[in-house]
Amino acid sequence: MLKIIIKKEFLSSVRDVRLQVSAAILLSLMITAVLVGKEGQRQIQKQREAAQSAMYDQWLNQGNKHPHSAAHFGQFAFKPKPILSFLDVGLDHYTGVSVFLEAHKQNEVLFSGAQDSNGMTRFGELTGALIFQLLLPLLIIFLAFNTFTKEREEGTLKMIHAQGLSMRTLLMGKVWGIYLMVLLLFIPIIFLAYLLLDRQSSSLDTEVTVKFLSLTGLYSLYFLLFVMMAVLISGFSKNSGFSLLTLLGIWIVACIILPKATTNFAGKLYPTPSQFEFRQAIKEKVKNGIDGHNPSDARLATLKQQVLDEYGVSTVEELPVNWGGIAMQAGEEYTDDVYDQEFSKIEQIFKQQNRLSEWMGFIDPYLAIRHLSMGLAGTDFNHHVLFARKAENYRRAFVKKMNKDMELNHKPGVAYADYNADKDMWAQVEPFEYHLPDTVSILRDQWRGMAALAFWLIILLIISVKYSNRISGL
């Protein structure tokens, strides 16, 4: 029975000229988004790889100098453009692409796309995510808003009712018929995207495929929710106008108003300090700590005494190691603590804001899929934090290496300018590399989004099963 209804729904949709036109527009938009997005991602990644490599070359070829000067010379870490980011750019535009890594200081990731863009960026880039999350649901609404009401208005529902078919079976048939039509638009595009990955990405591996399949599955579920909701609303609406208005209202609230309201509400509930306040707090704490560059620093004097006692000597000149190196590392570790505290505070605030948005997925499935999509594409806030942490760990490691070299090899009494390390020393610092987390850890982190989609599916299934027979056949 279901097969008969699915076939009819599918045929009716396929033969509807208005739907043919809107589907063709959407299809061309999707193809454009995928092709342009993939090319953009490839170029950006190429640029970042080239920049990362050039910066490392610069590091290696910085010439002979004191290791602490080399720590100040610093390095750059470039955030790789994830392979799947062509489907969802997520927060990439706002989170910056590179960070300068230097001694004493944890810099922020800078040069976000939004800094170089005009106000149009706020309207979003034409990406697969924009189409899948916003436009395809809109097409679903136009496909399904009158699926029941039109039949009721034209009297065909009465004919169906006369055949003894239950409204539940009819509803399910309509849901699957329209869903099939949606998948017919979605699957070829996603397949095309996969083919593009295969050809252009040298680093295509199982992990990317798993992420890609997860993304496909979750989007398919998201579309099913919209189809079910649209068909149910059509079933319980008195006429097509009311059904369309209700569905468009839901779309506007779910896809435009609620996400914005959630962001604003999260910002009010968990306010972030201004850039000035943030920097000022760090500056104050650093000022109160150990200053490796200041020999008259009181805390440094205490540390010096501890080191002298440890080695059983009375002056730093008698130490077998370079006191300056130890002082530098101590200062470094203190500032690291300060940065850890302040950055974790701000990270915690952003995390709380994100969590709130993720929980809101139980009210608005658009928010759920948005977080899941960004997460799997590698363009969400979590990835940014992971990259920043990885870059910071790298910074600390290479600065420590420089300080250790100073401590062990810069003999006491030798002037700062007279001790230089060379390329061999610089080469001991491995190039910066960042790898995206695996699918399991992403999905574990994004469990709220998946739970929200499952919750919506269950709710809609319950309504469909329990209340569909209340749909009037007349």
Add this chain to the structure above:
Amino acid sequence: MFFTAYERGHPAFLSKIHQKYFCPGSRISFPGKFIKIAGFRLIILSKTIFIMLEAVRLSKTFDKHEALKSLNLKVSPGELFCLLGANGAGKTTTINLFMGFIEPTLGEVKINGLDVTRHAKETKKRLAYIPENLNLYGNLTGMENLQFFAGLGGTPTDKATATQLLTEAGLQKEAVIKRVSQYSKGMRQKVGIAIAKAKNAENLLLDEPTSGLDPEASNDFAQLLMSMRENGVAILMTTHDLFRAKASGTHIGIMKSGELIHTLKSSDISLNELERLYLETMKSTVYA
């Protein structure tokens, strides 16, 4: 119980008895109740079990308006009962009650002895329905529409059978694969008949099916009904067309203000007498 047995099929002689004594030409094979006493199969034949469509003291009230007042009506296999009446007389309400589209306020509606309200699914299986404006899916062909509705009715129909049914219903062969949006009303009604035939239903309900049809199409339609009636289908049809009611119907009922005023056999009255009776009834409605 009886109808369950009926569905399972029965010996040929039962069918012969039925056809010979109760309903000549009927394809219905088992009219009686089956009992087994001391190893002998006995059949209990009763007049009541021949009633396919039955309304018992049927009333329907919409808000405060009494659309139907204690209607009693019976249609047996091979009968075509025509309900005549002015607009608002309760004809369509009667059909809607038989279809289970609305529930009675009082009384019972039975199809093959089963209460429509309590056995909605079962009774619909035994019914075919053609409304005044048979609305089909415009972007599907006649054949696709037939296959869809027949499939929903539980009788999946292949292309060859669908074509045969549609052409038998009077549709041109080339029209079968045309989209219904290009069909005239008459062609749509023919598709309706083909759907009813595909469903192989024992009962047919028609709500003013010939209104708006040209005389030729109306005549074609009447011929189709006659052939279905001859095959033992019980037909209840509402109409304004006195001539068609007299020509095609076996029984005629005249309704006014929700009441069935007259029930008569078509063979017992001439067209002129029917017209006079109808007009008198209508007038009495006006002056009532």
